[in-house]
Amino acid sequence: MVFNLFERFSTSLFSPFIAVFFARSYGNMLTGIIMMTFVISSMMGNHVSGSLSDVKGRKTLLVFADLARGVGLIVGPIIYVTYIDKEIIIYITLLLVTFFGGVSGPVFNAMIIDVTDGETRKKVYTLLHWLTNVGLAIGIIIGGLLFEKYFVYSILISGVLYLMIGLVTLFYFEETLNTPEKSSKVNLISFNANLLKYSTVLKNTKFMLITFSSLCFMLVENQLSNFLSIKIANNLNETKILGFNLNGVNVVGFLQAENTIIVAIGSIIVYRYINKVYKGYFLYIFLFLFSLGYFSLAYFNNFNMLIIAMFIASISELIVMPALRVTLSNIIPKDQSANYSSVDSQIMSLGVILSSLFISISSYINYEIMAYILLMISLIGVYLFYLVTNHKQFYENSSQEKSL
Secondary structure, three states: OOOHHHHHHHOOHHHHHHHHHHHHHHHHHHHHHHHHHHHHHHHHHHHHHHHHHHHHHHHHHHHHHHHHHHHHHHHHHHHHOOOOHHHHHHHHHHHHHHHHHHHHHHHHHHHHHHHHHHHHHHHHHHHHHHHHHHHHHHHHHHHHHHHHHHHHHHHHHHHHHHHHHHHHHHOOOOOOOOOOOOOOOOOOOOHHHHHHHHHHHHHHHHHHHHHHHHHHHHHHHHHOOOHHHHHHHOOOOOEEEEOOEHHHHHHHHHHHHHHHHHHHHHHHHHOOHHHHHHOOOHHHHHHHHHHHHHHHHHHOOHHHHHHHHHHHHHHHHHHHHHHHHHHHHOOOOHHHHHHHHHHHHHHHHHHHHHHHHHHHHHOOHHHHHHHHHHHHHHHHHHHHHHHHOOOHHHHHHHEEEOOO
């Protein structure tokens, strides 16, 4: 889990500012297309991961992906600074890096499933969510300070960190897959075998329902760095807080910092009382508060209202996101965890693509209507979650888990 903290820290040094970097050179329209290509590259990595992880093992793929990302994030900026001062170099670098990021994501999730059971998995995912947000918060703060003059160098620093992560994984991590599938040949272009595996995943109704429920919530949450950031930056008047003048862009950063800090600190409390907040209908309170928080962020343009809305959304996120991951992981068979995780990651990647489309849609629809669209999407997510968990057997299984 500490591994994930450093990985998120490394990525957040530059990833939250990629869109701004390219928009300054290519404009919003082309930047949207660029961001979509990154998502497609990540989805291709997910596909390779799902095909090979259960055959070759987790550790091999994880080490290769991290070392490849490290090398790419070092070589690209060096070429950019030393030889060719063109953004296309950074684009090619990040395109390759997102591919290998797509490879490592499902593998890491499969490793967690390999080494945990129903009694410990809730705690692991809650701690993981906390560590992820700690790394994200620190990375965003440092990356924001470096962005204006040293953005390319922040990518270089991230590359060095990824090399270190890859080496630590190589020498100190153990393989978690006890019974890898035996195969004399691994044919990367043999899509028939892969489709057969994925067809089993797609037939699992509960898995698909909870995955699309997660997609709805993620689609709404991602608007903080897409539609909501543009809306706030363009519409919020300059505000003076504690003697500092904050414009719309500054407020966007302030809201992101508020979110990460609340989630990082609040996760400690959630970890302590996790069994209580995940039981019965108490969880649905937070599902609805999550929906209300992001609706308010989209609807209001007042600084104080935005701060309150972000607080509500962040507190709800503490409960909602780990609950979705735990529910999903409990449905996934351990012997097929990589294939299930790969499908889940690809659907989430589709959500990232759809998230970026909200920027284009908002050009034709006013912000008030966009707020109601976000509310509708999140309520659909609540309903899908209800379909999965509203079963007597589900709660009976939950009640058998060991209390803290």
